[in-house]
Amino acid sequence: AVDRYVAAESNVIGPGRSAWDVARDAYNSADTIYVLPNGTRKSGREVVNWRALPSGTRVLIGEGDINPVEKVQSLAPGQSPASVAGAEWNSARTLYLPPGGKWIRGNELTAEQTARLPPGTQVLAGYCIDGPVTARRPAFEICGPCWNEPDTYFLMSDGTLASGNTVDPAKIPRGTMVLFKN
Numbered sequence: 001a002v003d004r005y006v007a008a009e010s011n012v013i014g015p016g017r018s019a020w021d022v023a024r025d026a027y028n029s030a031d032t033i034y035v036l037p038n039g040t041r042k043s044g045r046e047v048v049n050w051r052a053l054p055s056g057t058r059v060l061i062g063e064g065d066i067n068p069v070e071k072v073q074s075l076a077p078g079q080s081p082a083s084v085a086g087a088e089w090n091s092a093r094t095l096y097l098p099p100g101g102k103w104i105r106g107n108e109l110t111a112e113q114t115a116r117l118p119p120g121t122q123v124l125a126g127y128c129i130d131g132p133v134t135a136r137r138p139a140f141e142i143c144g145p146c147w148n149e150p151d152t153y154f155l156m157s158d159g160t161l162a163s164g165n166t167v168d169p170a171k172i173p174r175g176t177m178v179l180f181k182n
Contacts, residue, residue, distance in 0.1 A: 009146075010022070011058055011059045011061075012056060012059070013028050013034075013055060013057040013059065018043075019034070019059065022059040022061075023044070028044040028047070029043075030033045031061070031062050031115075032060070032061050032062070033060040034047060034058070034059060035058040035059075036054060037057065046126075048078055054082075060117075074119075074120055075118070075119055078119075081114060081117060081123065084125075085106065085125040086125065088106065089125075090109060091106045091125075092105050092108075093105075093106070094123065094124065094125045094126070095108070095123070095127050095129055095179060096117060096121055096123055097124075097155065097159070097161070098117060098118055099118060099159065101156075101158060102159075103155065124153070127179045127180060127182060128143075128181075130150065131176060131177035132174065132176055132177055133174070133176045138169060138172075139154070139164075139172060139178055143178050146164070147180070148165055148167065149165065149180075150163050150165045151165060152179065154167050154171060154172060154176050154177070154178060155177040155178075156176055157175045161174060
């Protein structure tokens with residue numbers, strides 16, 4: 001067998017060398033990590049604007065998900081949505097679940113609603129919501145193979161959340177919404 005030569009910098013994005021050139025089909029995988037020149041780390045799933053990746057970004061393929069399982073955070077008394085969700089506080093990818101089973105996307109919040117979010121409101125940044133789960137539209141069809149991951153959540157009609165790894169697909173109540181990473 002002939003050894004293949006790999007240059008020392010073959011995993012770095014630069015002029016004429018894109019994320020696709022380095023990682024091929026794994027370019028947008030959660031297991032592909034992009035280390036930007038400033039030290040920021042993003043998985044392939046987190047990159048939105050591929051052209052904005054700066055020269056000098058290192059690409060680590062198959063490094064595993066750098067993000068731990070997302071924990072649902074709750075607003076404490078006097079705490080602002082921005083202090084929990086950061087810059088994504090008013091994004092369509094941030095979901096707020098006030099007590100009572102309702103939900104609202106960050107980009108749908110008015111200034112008045114933001115100020116009135118009660119303590120205990122659950123916050124999930126970087127999530128989509130879809131559903132409801134039905135016999136004709138199971139959780140797998142809604143969000144794919146991540147349906148049973150610990151950081152996928154099911155919003156039951158009573159307002160409770162259950163993580164994907166605790167849900168029996170045969171017993172998901174009708175009307176349940178699925179919250180999954182995007």
